[in-house]
Amino acid sequence: MAELMEPLHEQLRGGSPAVSIRCGTAANIEASDESADLICIDPPYYNNVQYAELSDYFYVWQKRTLHDLYPQIFRRRLTNKQDEAVANPARDGSSADASAAATVG
Numbered sequence: 431m432a433e434l435m436e437p438l439h440e441q442l443r444g445g446s447p448a449v450s451i452r453c454g455t456a457a458n459i460e461a462s463d464e465s466a467d468l469i470c471i472d473p474p475y476y477n478n479v480q481y482a483e484l485s486d487y488f489y490v491w492q493k494r495t496l497h498d499l500y501p502q503i504f505r506r507r508l509t510n511k512q513d514e515a516v517a518n519p520a521r522d523g524s525s526a527d528a529s530a531a532a533t534v535g
């Protein structure tokens with residue numbers, strides 16, 4: 431992210447743009463109307479990668495070392511599967527339900 435922002439910093443000649451990086455679900459971004467010029471997300475690819483399930487392997491080890499520094503990020507026992515924007519038959523019960531969950535709000 432910092433690398434991506436570099437050209438913007440150069441363009442502003444060292445000034446500091448109001449950039450906010452947040453960790454959370456894109457389904458519920460707390461920002462008032464007309465308060466942001468750009469919200470940038472890079473969503474998952476439907477059912478191709480179950481990021482949260484894969485992340486658990488790293489999460490449990492990172493939590494052991496980083497929890498004291500970032501208690502809010504590491505407050506869960508495992509990663510949040512429920513809010514993940516993927517089609518996941520294991521989570522949703524069937525392929526049809528996973529498809530519905532991934533395509534409807």
Ligand SMILES: C[S@@+](CC[C@H](N)C(=O)[O-])C[C@H]1O[C@@H](n2cnc3c(N)ncnc32)[C@H](O)[C@@H]1O
Binds near residue numbers: 457475
């Ligand atoms: C295609 S990857 C993005 C990879 C990232 N841009 C990078 O370069 O490392 C999709 C990402 O979306 C995240 N994701 C899944 N559900 C999300 C949600 N509801 N809100 C925000 N991000 C979500 C996944 O955890 C995964 O990290």
